[in-house]
Amino acid sequence: MSSLQRIYAVFRARNREFLRDRASLAWNLILPVALVLGLAAVFGGEGRDQYTVGVVQESDIIDESQHPFLETKYIRFVPVPDLDDALVKIERHRLDLLVEFGEEGRYWVNPESPKGYFVERVLLQSGDREPADIRREPVSGDAVGYTDWVLPGILGMNMMFSCLFGVGYVVVRYRKNGFLKRLRATPLTSLEFIIAQVASRMTLIMVITTIVYTGTHLLLDTRMEGSHVTLFIVAAVGAISMISLGLLVAARVTSEELAGGFLNMINWPMMLLSGVWFSLEGAGPFVQQLAKIFPLTHVLDSARAVMLDGATLVDVAPGLLALTAMSALFLGLGAWSFRWGPK
């Protein structure tokens, strides 16, 4: 009985602690609602399109009368005027299928794409013409496997979690338990402390990411069209930006729970909108533009460009510049608003 009493006492105290931390409580309530609303806005409507099919044509408007396939629900048809550009998108899983209707219909599909396989079956079963009436064309170049495509996403996601939680959460804990206050009583400046945190976490992340990448690359023979040095630079610049973001979140917060709420608020949109698991090719232009505010989007776009398309440092320079600007902004704001103690 006394054991139950002790458990109840601790249970009640913890509940009070949490419930009286109004900021954390608010975040815990607001975050899921905001996520649901956000997802509804991004992916909602009358049934979300599950597949994206490019239609080779000059016009911006798809004429559904060309073929019954174009009337299929839950497939988003996008006009593509440039065949070569569209073929690259097929290779990179950014389009599931590419079709061209005319005198002699033809289509292109990436044989490594699961979604391409399904949407191809739908194409061949639709319409009044025999399947032979539409010709399957080979995809130019090597088709990119889904493993190749998703590897940067998984590595990037791992980096993101490690950067945000490994720095943001820890700094908040240091502040809460008084370790930061002790450091403040030394000649260490806030900028020095922040730089040390960035350097420490970045070193760890780069070592871990390099090991994981090397292991995966050797084990699965994943695609690498570009330079490993360029990829390393992309990863390093990306890691700095995400660590800086974690430090910005942790600059003033004194509660681990509130910090967790903030970090989740940043993590989840990045997970969904930065192209970790699937391409945003089928999403609306607003969502695609919105995704560019997240550092992970630039990291993944640049990494995929290097790994899958053989992009050079010059090619990915815009993404790296965006990441550098974000890092400067986050670090500047973080150092400016940094607080050593809880008060």
Add this chain to the structure above:
Amino acid sequence: MLAVAIVIRYPYAPMPTALEARNLVKQYPDILAVNDVSFSVPEGICFGLLGPNGAGKTTTVEIIEGVNQATSGSVHYYGEPVGTRFRQEIGIQFQATALQDNITVLETLEMFRRLYDRQADLGKVIADCSLGDLLDRDNRKLSGGQRQRLLLAVALVNRPRLIFLDEPTTGLDPQARRNFWELVQKIIADGATVILTTHYMDEAHVLCDEIAIMDEGRIVRQGAPDALLREQYEGLIIELPLADLRDKLEGVEHTVIETKGVVEVVSTDVRQSLSELSGHVTDLNHIKIRQPNLEDLFIDLTGHSLRA
């Protein structure tokens, strides 16, 4: 085992002022924590800020240390406003400091030492603080006394000229406290200036050359402990239990200490006082005669007990 240090101070050789606090005020939205506090600390002494919990002594010291910002007032170190030099030359042991997990004692000391331009001989610090057997131990696995010794060692890694010790022996057992006092006495003997905040009056009496008694954010009395006691009291204190009184002690000047259930009579002639008291007291066996101490002084000055 530490040797007992004998410190000889010459009253005719005034030491320079190491630290001066001028009109410090800390106003929180709901409370005035520090109310116009001023004092100066000569070099080479142990200066004690005494008072109960909530008296404002920790806030005062944190303002001086630079980890808390004053609403108004200023702090001067060897005549200059506190700045980079001050940060390099002070050592601090906070009342409660968390250290990093999974880090050993030696790693902790090395990490903190690297933060300073002035660096102590780590071997000497380790020897002085008796940490030699604990160097490879995880910070989390230290006892209370070991932890306090480590925190003091952290405060010494830069050969500080001025050391702040905030309630350094709270939570320690009597033996550990006495060991800690010996350590602090050795540091003072080595020439450092110490500012000690404590609510233990015996600790202040043993360690401090000068004290300031704080209550409700103000300094109510300042001076050398023995001098303050001599100013306040002439003679000894006769202490008797309240329950042993037959009547109201009419004709005898006395103080009733409610929290302890005793009556105190300050007397310059104990024989005469005992004679006068004998008619009012049922049992003389419970009478205690003692020297007045800082706790008596605090109660008389503030009207309430130290641990209230």
